[in-house]
Amino acid sequence: MASVKRIGVLTSGGDAPGMNAAVRAVVRTALANGIECVGIRRGWQGLITSDFVLLSRDSVGHILSRGGTILYTARSDEFMTEKGRQKAVGTCKMLGLDGIVAIGGDGTFRGALELSRLGVPVVGVPATIDNDVGCTNYTIGFDTACNTAIECIDRLRDTMQSHERCSVVEVMGRNAGFLALYVGIAVGATAVLVPEREIDFQRDVVERIQESRLAGNTHFMIVVAEGAGSAVEYGKRIRDAVGMEPRVTVLGHIQRGGTPSARDRETATRMGYCAVTALAEGRSNCIIATQEGGIVEIPIEEALQRKKSLQMDRYRIMEIMQLGGDAKSNVL
Ligand code: F6P
Numbered sequence: 135m136a137s138v139k140r141i142g143v144l145t146s147g148g149d150a151p152g153m154n155a156a157v158r159a160v161v162r163t164a165l166a167n168g169i170e171c172v173g174i175r176r177g178w179q180g181l182i183t184s185d186f187v188l189l190s191r192d193s194v195g196h197i198l199s200r201g202g203t204i205l206y207t208a209r210s211d212e213f214m215t216e217k218g219r220q221k222a223v224g225t226c227k228m229l230g231l232d233g234i235v236a237i238g239g240d241g242t243f244r245g246a247l248e249l250s251r252l253g254v255p256v257v258g259v260p261a262t263i264d265n266d267v268g269c270t271n272y273t274i275g276f277d278t279a280c281n282t283a284i285e286c287i288d289r290l291r292d293t294m295q296s297h298e299r300c301s302v303v304e305v306m307g308r309n310a311g312f313l314a315l316y317v318g319i320a321v322g323a324t325a326v327l328v329p330e331r332e333i334d335f336q337r338d339v340v341e342r343i344q345e346s347r348l349a350g351n352t353h354f355m356i357v358v359a360e361g362a363g364s365a366v367e368y369g370k371r372i373r374d375a376v377g378m379e380p381r382v383t384v385l386g387h388i389q390r391g392g393t394p395s396a397r398d399r400e401t402a403t404r405m406g407y408c409a410v411t412a413l414a415e416g417r418s419n420c421i422i423a424t425q426e427g428g429i430v431e432i433p434i435e436e437a438l439q440r441k442k443s444l445q446m447d448r449y450r451i452m453e454i455m456q457l458g459g460d461a462k463s464n465v466l
Contacts, residue, residue, distance in 0.1 A: 137412050138191060138232040140170040142186070145203040146177030146210075146245065147238040150261040150275025150389055152398030153203040159406025160192040160235045160259075164192055167414045171364050172229055175334035178245045179210035182220035183224070183309070186229065199397055201278075201391045207238070223252050226364055233413040235406070237261050239273065240314045240438065243421060247434045255418030257409040258434060261402070263390055266310035269432045270423035274405065275388070276398040279389045285383055297353040300324075300343065300372060300380040304365035305357060306389050311444050313389070314359035317453045324354040329361035330444040339368065340375045344455050356380070404429060428452055 143160045145153045164171040170285075174180040175190045187193075199202055212218035226234070231257040231328070236246045239262035246256040260267040263279035284306050292299045307313045311328025318326030325342040327333055343354050356366045356372070369382040394402070405422045408429050412420065420431040 135147040137416070138169055140172065141231050141410065141413055142172045142181070142226070142229065142231045142234040143189070143205070143237070144174035144180060145205045145207045145261070146236065146242040147207060147209050148262060149201075149203050150263050150273070151201040151278035151344050151390070151392055151394035152263055152274035152402040153207075153237055153261050154194075154200050154405040155394060155402035156237050156259050156261060156274060156397045157189075157205060158197055160410050161189045161194045162191060163407045163410035167410065169367055169410070169414060172231065172236070172384075173205050174466040176206045176208040177210060177242070178213035178435075179208045180206075180224050180403070182210065182212050182218050182294040183357075184225045184228065186404035186452060196452070199393050201393055207346065208325070209241065210245075210276075219248055219252060222249060225252060226254050233257065233418055235259060235413070238451065239264070242436055243434055245292045248418040252394045255413065257329045257418055257431075257454075258411050258421040258437070259381055259402075259405045259409050260421060260423065263313065264307050264310045265306075265312040265362045266442065267421075267423075267437075268442045269421055270425070271308060272401060272424045274402045275390075275394070276312065276399055277328070278395045279313055279393060280320065281395055282318065282389050282392050283317045284320050284387070286383075287317065287357070290381075290383060291321065294355065294381070296355040296414040300356065300376070300378045302319060302356045302358060302365045302372065302380045303371045304360055304382075304386075306385070308360040308361045311359040311362065314357050314362070315444060315448055315452065317442045318357040319448060319455070321355060322455060323452065324351070324456055325356045326359045327356070327362040328444060328449075329359055331449065333362060333447070335371060335375075342453075342456065343372070343376055348437065358456065389441075
């Protein structure tokens with residue numbers, strides 16, 4: 135334990151509810167181990183520009199329940215260059231950092247890998263509302279984002295039901311449909327469109343609306359992941375194909391804010407604790423990941439190669455929930 139005297143912590147990439155809980159856990163675990171903790175502001179960019187703040191126990195008080203990140207976040211183009219990374223290494227030396235905890239998604243971890251290759255020990259903590267980090271079952275922020283989207287869609291459903299309309303809702307997920315699928319199941323969507331599954335508009339939207347109608351429904355909820363195409367465009371196509379005037383809602387960044395859920399606070403606290411424990415015990419260049427309930431450390435290089443596929447059994451479950459008891463396609 136003795137050789138680690140001071141560490142840095144940063145948040146990078148898209149923010150996620152629960153990042154603050156992770157920062158708090160990092161700081162308090164470090165202090166409990168006699169390690170000083172420096173907050174690097176604005177992600178990797180802050181390491182280049184020496185934008186930092188010494189974090190005390192009190193400086194992370196009352197942030198557990200706050201969304202966003204008190205350390206700010208950014209996506210740094212400069213850090214992608216050798217020159218930028220050398221500057222970052224210079225800051226680490228100047229501050230006497232024995233390691234860094236980097237909280238973010240895959241982009242953050244690619245930066246972490248590069249920095250570790252230059253001799254700076256790094257431990258990654260996965261946080262993104264997309265849940266699209268291959269090495270871990272769960273990323274901080276996903277649960278809160280699901281709950282936020284569900285709350286919004288429940289409200290939409292009320293008015294869609296009253297007016298017997300079709301709603302097309304776009305949720306975040308540039309490359310991943312986890313959020314769309316989980317939310318789709320939770321709100322009883324008529325159809326869910328995700329980037330991981332090839333979309334056949336007739337089969338996946340038109341026929342699903344028709345089947346839903348046959349099952350007695352008079353309002354419809356289509357959930358579209360951002361990476362599966364524009365909700366506005368799907369709205370137009372539905373109007374032309376089905377003869378309804380859908381209402382389109384893009385939830386956008388509202389899904390990234392808000393007070394973190396119990397799951398996100400608890401997971402972030404455990405992950406932050408495990409990240410500092412790893413550094414304090416001399417382990418680094420790994421990602422803290424959840425696997426079947428437990429927390430494991432996975433080497434960054436290996437972690438970045440891992441892929442996580444969308445659970446297609448969940449997709450089928452979502453579809454089955456919308457079929458009428460006597461619908462032909464209900465026979466499996
Ligand atoms: O945090 C991940 C994510 O929410 C993606 O789903 C989305 O495409 C992206 O961030 C948008 O981020 P920004 O608007 O900050 O570039």
